[in-house]
Amino acid sequence: MNTRQPAPDVTVIVPTYQEAESLPGLLDRLEAVRAGGVALNVLIVDDDSQDGTEAVIAEMDRDWVRLLTRREDRGLSSAVLCGIQEATGEWCVVMDADLSHPPEVIPDFLAALRGDADFVVGSRYVPGGSTEDGWGVLRWINSKVATVMARPFTTVRDPMSGFLGFSRTLIDDSDVLDPVGYKIGLELIVKGECRHVEEVPIHFSTRRHGQSKLSLRVQLQYLNHIVRLARWKYPRLSSFLPFAMVGVSGIGIYVLLLWILELVSGGTLGQDLQIIIAIVGAMFWNFTFDRWLAFWYARKQPFLPQLLGFLAVCSIPVIVNFLITRWLVGDDYVSPAAGAIGAFAGSVVGVVFNWLVMRSFIFRRSESSSGN
Numbered sequence: 228m229n230t231r232q233p234a235p236d237v238t239v240i241v242p243t244y245q246e247a248e249s250l251p252g253l254l255d256r257l258e259a260v261r262a263g264g265v266a267l268n269v270l271i272v273d274d275d276s277q278d279g280t281e282a283v284i285a286e287m288d289r290d291w292v293r294l295l296t297r298r299e300d301r302g303l304s305s306a307v308l309c310g311i312q313e314a315t316g317e318w319c320v321v322m323d324a325d326l327s328h329p330p331e332v333i334p335d336f337l338a339a340l341r342g343d344a345d346f347v348v349g350s351r352y353v354p355g356g357s358t359e360d361g362w363g364v365l366r367w368i369n370s371k372v373a374t375v376m377a378r379p380f381t382t383v384r385d386p387m388s389g390f391l392g393f394s395r396t397l398i399d400d401s402d403v404l405d406p407v408g409y410k411i412g413l414e415l416i417v418k419g420e421c422r423h424v425e426e427v428p429i430h431f432s433t434r435r436h437g438q439s440k441l442s443l444r445v446q447l448q449y450l451n452h453i454v455r456l457a458r459w460k461y462p463r464l465s466s467f468l469p470f471a472m473v474g475v476s477g478i479g480i481y482v483l484l485l486w487i488l489e490l491v492s493g494g495t496l497g498q499d500l501q502i503i504i505a506i507v508g509a510m511f512w513n514f515t516f517d518r519w520l521a522f523w524y525a526r527k528q529p530f531l532p533q534l535l536g537f538l539a540v541c542s543i544p545v546i547v548n549f550l551i552t553r554w555l556v557g558d559d560y561v562s563p564a565a566g567a568i569g570a571f572a573g574s575v576v577g578v579v580f581n582w583l584v585m586r587s588f589i590f591r592r593s594e595s596s597s598g599n
């Protein structure tokens with residue numbers, strides 16, 4: 228890029244992996260947008276494709292196009308983040324290389340950003356937007372399911388879009404970004420705490436050259452990404468819900484263990500011992516899954532104090548259950564109704580009280596555990 232040129236209004240960031248065939252067409256269309264009066268430069272962030280990308284860019288020889296070849300890092304989101312760091316324009320536009328995204332709407336993106344939008348998405352699902360025919364049913368379902376899963380975080384109709392516009396300074400602290408996700412748009416909207424996301428309708432074309440990089444692995448990463456976003460945006464709920472669910476599963480484990488012990492020992496163990504073994508087994512079950520799913524941020528802290536604390540706190544609802552049942556029953560007859568009320572009270576205490584106590588005293592957030 229020629230450093231003597233004035234800073235452009237917008238840097239178009241194009242992450243690429245083996246898109247040499249598509250680049251000339253893309254750059255021609257971007258050149259036409261420039262000719263239309265948009266001061267843009269282009270930053271191609273290529274993951275060492277070795278498919279002639281470098282030669283294509285050298286041959287086209289446009290001084291407003293810069294190729295950044297990454298030889299160590301890999302991945303779409305991290306390529307985009309790298310592009311944002313290297314961008315020089317006041318605004319960033321991110322788009323695919325494969326001509327799925329029409330560069331001609333970039334002026335509309337800028338108009339929205341200069342207005343009151345803090346983020347712009349090229350959208351297939353707003354009036355005027357469309358998708359080229361020929362998407363298989365599976366891909367369509369896939370896109371819809373992914374969109375529905377993003378609903379708790381944003382009401383944007385097409386949060387899966389990879390055609391994005393935003394201010395270069397949207398994220399001051401790039402450490403908050405988590406490049407695990409393929410869907411960097413969703414990540415930026417949520418962590419940039421964008422309030423006004425504008426959707427510019429686009430016609431999404433099917434790629435003509437090269438291959439899709441959308442693999443099953445990438446889709447599994449999306450699930451992981453959603454979980455991480457939930458933990459970031461709703462930290463208490465994302466801890467309490469798994470805790471409650473593990474609690475319910477623990478009851479199942481308890482009953483299952485009682486049944487297995489009865490079956491295996493044929494009653495030789497004695498009732499008390501069977502109950503104790505089942506309780507301890509269920510506690511270990513809960514501890515393991517709570518530590519993993521509900522208190523994920525404290526997983527790197529020492530195990531033993533957590534285990535002992537967990538067991539101590541767990542015994543509180545058992546005591547509550549015991550005391551309430553005792554209080555409700557007469558001297559010599561333990562009625563099932565009293566037992567049920569006691570167990571119910573113990574469970575309620577168990578879920579809410581245990582969660583609060585464990586969060587505050589046993590699985591504490593440390594400075595370094597704020598991430599996911």
Ligand SMILES: Nc1nc2c(ncn2[C@@H]2O[C@H](COP(=O)(O)OP(=O)(O)OP(=O)(O)O)[C@@H](O)[C@H]2O)c(=O)[nH]1
Nearest residue numbers: 242243244272274302303306323324434439440441
């Ligand atoms: N730098 C970099 N770019 C990538 C990587 N994976 C994908 N890309 C680029 O990101 C853009 C989107 O990838 P695509 O494979 O087109 O994904 P898609 O649009 O969901 O799928 P298709 O519609 O089948 O093309 C393209 O420009 C890719 O070249 C990667 O690992 N590193």
Ligand SMILES: [Mg+2]
Nearest residue numbers: 323325327434
């Ligand atoms: Mg594509």
